[in-house]
Amino acid sequence: MLLKRAVIKGFGKFKDREFRFKPNLNIVYGPNESGKTTLAKFILCALSESDEDLARYKPWSGGEFDGFVETTEGTFSLFDRDGKKLDRRILEAVAFVLEDDELESFRIEKELFETNLKKRTERTDEGRVFKTVLSKLETFDLRPCFERLNERYRTLTERVKEIKANVRRYNELEGVLQKLRTELETSKKVEKDLTNQLEVLRRSRTERIVKDISEIKARLETVQRELEKLAWVKRYSEQQIVEIADLMNKEEKLKSTSDQLKEEESAIAEKLAQVTREIEKRLQSLNLVSVTDLESANLRVKHLSLLTKMYTEYNSETQPEDPLWKIFLETPNILEKVEEEERHYRERLDALEGKKAKLQEEIKDLEVSSKRLRDTSVVGVLVGVVLFVVSYFFKDFATLLYILSAVSLVFGVWFFTLSKKKESELKIREEELVNVSIQKPTPPQILKTLESYGITTLRQLRRKYEEFLQWKVANREKERKLLEMKEIEQEIIRELSKFGVTGVGQTLISAVERLQHNLLEIQELLQDKEGLERKLNNVRSEYNNLQKELKATSEAIEKILGSMSLTRTEVANYHNALLRFSELKNQQLELEKSLTLLKMELENENSDESIRRLKERILSESERQSQLRYEIERLEKEMTDLVPNYKELEVLLKERDEVSIKINALKRLETVIPGLREHFRTLLERFAQSYQRVFSEEFSNFITFVTGTSTNFVVTPELNLKVAVEGELRDPEEYLSGSMKDLIVLGLKLATYKAFYDNNIPLIIDNALIRLDDERLVKVLDFLERESNVRQVILLTSDKRVLDKFKDSGVQIVYLEG
Template identity: 30%
Template sequence: MLIKKVKINGFGKLKNKEIKFKPGLNVIFGPNSSGKTTLAYFLLNSLSKPGNEIKKYEPWNHFEFGGEISTDEGDFKVDFLNGEFNSLVDRELLETIGFIMEDEKLDTIKEKDAFVISYMKKRMQKNEWGLKLTDAINKTDEYANEIQLCIENISKQISEIDSYIDSVKEKIKNYNNKISKKNELKRKSEQLKQILEEKEEEISNLKREYIQEITEKINSLKTERDKLNLNLKEYLKFSKIDRDTVSQAKELLETIEVLENNIKSISSQLEELENNFSSIENTLNEKMRNLNIENEKDLEKVNLKIKNLSLLKKLYDEKKTKLENILEENPLWKLFTENEEIIEEVEKQEAIYRENQAKIQNKIEENEKVLKKLNSSIKVHKDFSFVFFFAAIISLLLGFVMRNINIWLFFGAAFTGFIGLFETILWRKIESRMDEVKAEIQELTKKKMIRPTYLSILKDYNLKSIKELRQKYYEFIEWKTRKKEYNQVSEEFKNLESEILRELKDFNLGSAAQIIDSGIAYLEKLYNDIQKLLLSKSSIEREIAKLNEELERMKAKREESFTSLNKMLEELKISIDEIKDFENIYNEYLKIKETITKIDSEIEKFENILSEEIYPEYIMSKIYETEKLRDELNSYEKELQEDVEKAPEFSEILENLKKRDELSRKLETLKGYYSNIEVSKQILQKNLEEYVETYGKKFKEEFTKILLSITNEPLPLIVEENLSVRLNINGEKLNPNEFLSAATFDQLLFAYKIALYRTMSEHNLPLVIDNALIRYDNTRLQKTLEILDEESKRRQIILLTSDERLKNKFKEALILEG
């Protein structure tokens, strides 16, 4: 493959850049950060599938990401933004043998990718000896295929003969089965005939027994029907009676019964009401005697007297309450009598007490403010004293340690100690002042808690405030005013009492003052009771009259119903008891008729069974079984009449068996040939594999030769079968990356990749070197360039470098500006 030119529209820092290449060696010089590595990765990603590093080269503030590459195979466009790329070369193969990058960390210890080793093996197969072995293997495959074809043809013929023999066997087997089956059918047919005879005899017996049973049932039902017809004659007269007339007669009977019950009920109610009337009248006469009256006409006068007594009683109670209030005294009345100016004295004491309390509270608040100030001052002086004492101790200790300045430190310790002592004295003085202030606050609090004298007075008389005391004083003044009216009220009270007692005396209730309340209440209750009794008496009289009217009406209706009932009984010619029980008698008549109808239906059903020969389930199942056996016997006889196909000829079978034996011997011989060809093929295959596996030897020779031509001294390197490279130091296989210098490792990497390409020279891939020769010394650089000159005859080389030595050596080098 030959790269002719690249056109980069946008890739990393390269934008709108076009570079042309020639066959052989192309040197491109550029300082650091000029875009050499960017160009190398553009070549890699435009020839093969893009890798993960493509994201790093997406240009900023540029709408294109890609370009175009021209090779001897054609022009190919790449657009990484839209996923448009090429797969001209396998990426892993191109990276392995077509690119050498600066600071590349190729791990030569690990086994190389399988595709590289596979390419080497294919190349080994294409030389003279490899081709001969491959051709021999192909020939064995052809012979094996021909023999396999013969084996398949013979196997097919044997299979056809086996199929024929199997079909003959099947025919013989079928013939034998049919003969056996016919014999079995004959035996079964004889058995079935015998079973059928037994079944038919059993069915005949069952039918005879069933017909006899049905005949007996018919006779029994006819006898029962005759008896019922005799009983029916006794009920014939009831069947001719009009049922509506009977219903009317029954309704009259029920009406008479209801009327009888109502008459009894009303009679008992009348008796009870008369008893109650008599009791009320007795109670009323007794209560009227208690009021000193003989009849109801005097009751209104008594009512007026009782109302007058109630009014007098009301006035009497008012006067009595007034007298009790005048006579009632309060312990405070004595206090107010002894000292009428007590209110003014108490109010004066209260004012003085409140003023003193306010003064004490103000003094306490002032002392609390002083206390807060002293407390904050103590904290400051206390903290300063601790700090200065601590500084004095530190200075004293340092004075013992640092002898060159110990005098100054001792002086500092004394000075800070003195200040600390001064602060402590101040702190203690303020503390003593705080104690004095606290004592003063406690004293003031005690004074504040002392109760005044006026509160003791209020407490003694269960008063809560001076306002309540003042209210009591107003009551005291009212009491004094009322006391002056006492004599007048007392006289009025006595007059009322005398008048009430005179009135009560007319009712024989005595003349003592104690009976005034109970006597008047008694008279009111007595009057109310008489009123209630009079109302009850009047109500009972009306109810008695009403019930008497109802009783007479019901008796008349009862007589009328009796007359109508007797007339109906004469027409129907039946008794009252028969009327009452008519429904049962008529139902019995209907029941007998229904039973006779059912019996007739049963007799008809049984006669139909006999005439139409209808048999029960158990007989029909026997008949069905017999029919089934008869069908089975017919099928057996039909099968016995069928013809049996003849068996195949024995001579034909013998001829096919001989032919199969002959073919089997040929098949065994061919299988032996096929097995020997397979063994031969395995031997040739093994020889080819052993030959191909020598690719490692060729790679090692090429690698050692290139590396020795650069370094001019052998290195203790080992190339293993998996192409891994290791350093052999004192019998240990070590990683060369860890023990070789960076420049030597770069030369090892260069030799490794050139050797890989030469071993796989069937792939004409360009070689791109990205500043990988920068650490070479002049001698080794010159030898490397000689190798590259020889290599450029095989393939195109693109050398990207920032080495001034190469710029000076190759005047025609393309300059890539940073």
């Protein structure tokens, strides 16, 4: 037996660990408390029936408490109870040398090895002879012979009586045999029909699967061709494509930024043009040719401001009692103008009312006409339908009725079309009526202006104008001042006209103010223009720099693409192509899997339920035929045996005499066998006792090899170790050092294995050599290395001297953590 590996799911400090061992010498090194003894105990408990100490090795951290040891003779689990485990006492006596083994408690139980001792005895020629003879004598029992011979004698006697009954039995079996043969022929015919059905089903199944295989192969070829087209994606790493894509994204961003700057430049230029146009428009509105005329315009505006101030002072001194008098003075013909506007307003209002009445009349006529046409169309359609139905009952007049029905339907559709046209015209007239109702003539504008003075009608204006004429007669001095104010006003108007501005009365002041405001706005527009020009220059400079960077980036991209034989489209589509490539690979695997399954299905016809059932039925018929044949053969054989045979009777009588002679001979032999059995048992026990010498020689050879000197140890017949002191045999514990006791325990277990144990089993040593000095340790390690050539050795140790010994020897060393 060789240990291959030990798998520990949970045992002591170990959890989910695996240890592998080689056939020869294995070193497991670890400091104290690293788990060497735990590993040795795990192997011992797995190979043998566990004892009560097993509970001490439950996992420290909790979890599953289990594991197994895999050997060349099978797997031994920690908690298996199948009876195949080894005897724990034998393992502790020959295979395990533990650190806590004491010489004082070591005893060899000879009865444990009796079975192996007997097997070893049988391996020698002399031992095999003794064993074979003794085995035969011990199992030699004459009683079965007596019984068989007596039984045979009775059988022969009864056989004669049975011959007469055979004739009757023979006739009965003949009828049964004929019936079985008929059933056999029927079963053969059924089997043949089922076989034909099976062949037909096999052919159809094969054709179907072959067709499916061809289709999958075609699809697989298509996928492979597409994979070949996309094979380029595997030539480039994703990092390379990402770098190129980053450059392309950078290029796109530069282009986008450049376009934005271009748009911003256009927007600024457009805004600059708008400002320029606005300045020119403002200058034109003031009758100025260019910006250089602004200085002279400012001087004229200042002059206007002085005139406006004088006009305001005069206006405050000559302000009429009623604000309307000023308007009447400025517009002497205001009454005629209002009368003219009132007359035009009344004419437009009368025209709208007439048009509204006309549209209402037309709408009323259209509603009546549309209703009549719609009713007529309904009547025509109903008449056509009725005539069409009546034609089924009057076959003689069917043609005439069909014609009349068609004419009625045509007239119905025509009248319906006319009603729709009338409804369209009606909607148009209604919309015109709504528009006319919404329209209102523009009221007189002068009266609307005079509403703020309390004048809302022409009669009120006439009364107020009469009051103005009375005031004018009574206020000649005020009229003179008003005339002077009028002259100043005319001068202001002339100055304003130079700027293209008009105004009367109070509007002159606001006109001057607007003129000043316009000049101020022109100054602000000029400042805005200068700012826009500066911003436009900055944008153009930034745009040129971006164009240079964009050109460099594009050249770098083209250079990389040229070196890698790629196009921009391939880079842009790389991720989609890579995803498609992966999808195609998965499809290829799925198709190959399906193809394999179909091939397996083609090879394994039993997967088809119909074929399997047919084969089962054929097999059932075949088994039934076999049973029938068997029954026929059995009956034929029985009938053959039942044929009367007088020669058989003579033979039976002769055989009965021979049996009687044998019975008498056995009775004489029975008295000699007990003496022979006792003699050979004594010889075998003397031969087995020679293995005590082998045990003593193996132990002495090991101690001599390690210590270099002959020993005064003696092995008694009871396999106890004694030491010769002054001619007396005494227990060795009180005369030996601790290291020598460890050496003796190891030697005793090695000698026990070689002398009494017949099977190959590994030697496991748990830190039992730690107390040896350097010289003896080297000797023991040399002995173990030589022993590992015929027996697997696993040495668990915390001694660094062992590592130094085997560090360059190729021996497997497993390290445990503290």
